[in-house]
Amino acid sequence: MRKLALIFPFLQVLMTNPSVIFKAIFHAINIHKSRKRVFTYPEFNTGLPEVDLLELFPDFKETVNPYTHLYGTSLPIDLAVLIKLAKQFKDCEYLEIGSWRGESLANVAPFCKRCVSVSLSDEEMRQMGMNERMINMQRFFSKTISNVHHIGANSRKYDFSKLGKFDLIFVDGDHSANGVRIDTEKVFELLRDENSVIVSHDYVSNYEHINWEVFDGILSGTPADKRNNIFHITNTLCAVYINKQVKVSVPNYPKTPDKEFIISIQIKK
Numbered sequence: 462m463r464k465l466a467l468i469f470p471f472l473q474v475l476m477t478n479p480s481v482i483f484k485a486i487f488h489a490i491n492i493h494k495s496r497k498r499v500f501t502y503p504e505f506n507t508g509l510p511e512v513d514l515l516e517l518f519p520d521f522k523e524t525v526n527p528y529t530h531l532y533g534t535s536l537p538i539d540l541a542v543l544i545k546l547a548k549q550f551k552d553c554e555y556l557e558i559g560s561w562r563g564e565s566l567a568n569v570a571p572f573c574k575r576c577v578s579v580s581l582s583d584e585e586m587r588q589m590g591m592n593e594r595m596i597n598m599q600r601f602f603s604k605t606i607s608n609v610h611h612i613g614a615n616s617r618k619y620d621f622s623k624l625g626k627f628d629l630i631f632v633d634g635d636h637s638a639n640g641v642r643i644d645t646e647k648v649f650e651l652l653r654d655e656n657s658v659i660v661s662h663d664y665v666s667n668y669e670h671i672n673w674e675v676f677d678g679i680l681s682g683t684p685a686d687k688r689n690n691i692f693h694i695t696n697t698l699c700a701v702y703i704n705k706q707v708k709v710s711v712p713n714y715p716k717t718p719d720k721e722f723i724i725s726i727q728i729k730k
Contacts, residue, residue: 495638495677502680502688508671509664509700510709512692514538515720517707518545527567527602535633535662538697538722540568543631546658547572550628556651558616558644559634559662563603569629570606577624578603580634582613617643626653633662641678649684655704664693664700669714676700696720 500506514521523541528534543565547553552574560566560578570576578600581589586596603609612619616634630648634640641661648659661679666672679700683691691702692709695716 491638492673495673498638498677499673499680505676505680505688508676508712509691509693511695511712512701512703512707512709513695513719514542514697517542517694517701517703521545525568527564529562529564531562533561534564536698537724539662539699540565542694542697542699543569543629543660544572546629546660550656553629554625554627554653555629555631556624556627556648557631557633558648559632560600560603560611562598562601563606563609564601565631565633566603566609567606569631570603570609573608573629576603576606576609577612577627578609579612579614579616579619579621581615585613585615616640616647621647621651624651626657627651628653628657630657630659631662632659636663636672636675638674638677638681641675642682645679645682649682649687649702657704659702661700661702663698665698668696668698669716696722 521541523544525537525540525544528537528540547555547569553572555569555573555576557566557569557576557578558580560580563578566576566578580599583596583599586599587593600611603611617640627648630651632641632644632648634644645659645661652659661675663672663675664679679691680688683702687702687704690704691700692707693699693712694701
């Protein structure tokens with residue numbers, strides 16, 4: 462009965478605003494295709510192994526500043542993880558794909574020698590139909606930071622080889638399966654050494670629900686001999702490639718809380 466009740470609203474939207482229906486169908490098909498591709502890797506059928514935050518950072522305490530609580534930003538815990546990782550490297554060289562407002566750059570830059578951002582140029586955003594208000598948000602927090610180098614380019618086409626090598630790389634650009642695959646393939650070529658780390662954003666949504674297109678792109682873009690070193694960091698939206706032995710667990714949903722966070726919020730204009 463519930464399905465039958467949807468027929469008339471469905472037909473009404475199909476007749477008056479068909480693009481909504483076609484976009485939803487297109488999105489659903491892409492998710493289905495990505496999930497099928499992920500299932501060709503039997504060891505990852507239930508998701509990435511999980512590494513606990515406290516396994517990576519036993520004494521976890523960090524300040525995130527700035528933070529907007531606005532559309533399109535990472536979670537505070539994701540930014541805190543980036544800061545923690547950057548602090549582990551002496552004179553950290555940091556690369557970020559997909560920066561927009563520059564919120565993550567502004568958080569990480571104080572702990573890095575050099576930060577490089579590769580994001581769509583203003584003109585590329587216009588060609589994609591993005592409005593001027595969104596375009597004007599580009600580099601809002603990072604444009605005046607002296608150790609941040611901004612490159613306006615499509616990461617799918619950009620030649621990263623001229624940028625050198627990096628200790629920490631944050632992939633947060635095109636979230637389609639193919640976009641993530643291309644970015645992932647490229648950044649593995651940019652790792653400085655065996656201690657270098659890659660963080661891929663939005664592996665999950667709402668902390669625990671797998672984003673199948675991103676997961677598909679991560680797996681297909683990662684060299685086969687590196688896949689066993691990719692993990693989901695608990696309590697974050699991030700997957701991480703880290704070349705060291707860590708204690709991991711099998712993902713389960715819903716997850717039983719095994720830690721609590723203490724959050725202090727202060728606002729400044």
